[in-house]
Amino acid sequence: MSWIDQRPDDAMDGAFTAVAPERVISVDAPIFREAMARLGAAVHIVTSAGPAGKTGFTATAVCSVTDSPAMLLVCLNRRSNSAPLLAQNGVFCVNTLGAAESGLADMFAGRSGVHLEERFNVGEWMTLKTGSPVLASAVIAFDCRTVEVKAVASHNVIFGAVEEVRLGPAGPALVYHERAYKPV
Numbered sequence: 589m590s591w592i593d594q595r596p597d598d599a600m601d602g603a604f605t606a607v608a609p610e611r612v613i614s615v616d617a618p619i620f621r622e623a624m625a626r627l628g629a630a631v632h633i634v635t636s637a638g639p640a641g642k643t644g645f646t647a648t649a650v651c652s653v654t655d656s657p658a659m660l661l662v663c664l665n666r667r668s669n670s671a672p673l674l675a676q677n678g679v680f681c682v683n684t685l686g687a688a689e690s691g692l693a694d695m696f697a698g699r700s701g702v703h704l705e706e707r708f709n710v711g712e713w714m715t716l717k718t719g720s721p722v723l724a725s726a727v728i729a730f731d732c733r734t735v736e737v738k739a740v741a742s743h744n745v746i747f748g749a750v751e752e753v754r755l756g757p758a759g760p761a762l763v764y765h766e767r768a769y770k771p772v
């Protein structure tokens with residue numbers, strides 16, 4: 589059997605559903621990481637606030653899913669301090685960073701030893717519908733409510749319905765490529 593077995597899905601009217609194999613065969617992590625380092629990706633700070641508290645982390649694993657309804661996904665390592673907070677709050681905001689914000693990206697990646705709520709002492713923060721922190725200087729903010737979470741190996745794939753979009757100041761965006769921040 590091929591590793592992805594495609595079959596018609598009646599409910600999707602002719603669309604195809606990928607079926608996960610019983611045993612996943614893949615290349616080793618180091619070569620995959622090296623390959624992914626060459627894949628440039630926009631840098632975001634994903635935030636969340638609610639009953640479980642306020643948090644934020646730097647992420648490049650963000651992807652659009654559909655536009656009707658507007659949905660995106662974020663992949664979050666379950667060992668991250670942010671994982672339980674996002675799960676309990678049920679809301680999050682994807683803040684896409686501008687070219688000048690590599691310092692914030694490093695801080696929200698835990699590289700400067702600043703923890704969770706303290707990370708919000710830098711930058712100007714506001715809120716939209718869900719109450720998740722929105723960085724005023726972000727190029728875009730996608731304010732989301734979680735609609736589904738799928739655990740895949742070490743990560744949670746979190747699907748969010750975009751309840752509000754804020755277009756921030758236009759300008760070059762921040763991209764992570766070959767393990768360095770670059771303006772685009």
Ligand SMILES: Cc1cc2nc3c(=O)[nH]c(=O)nc-3n(C[C@H](O)[C@H](O)[C@H](O)COP(=O)(O)O)c2cc1C
Binds near residue numbers: 649
């Ligand atoms: C450029 C960059 C991109 C990252 N992308 C992700 C990501 O998509 N998902 C993720 O879980 N962690 C990602 N990380 C790592 C998290 O930002 C980091 O593990 C997390 O913030 C750890 O801090 P905490 O556990 O103290 O919150 C990325 C880090 C950097 C520097």
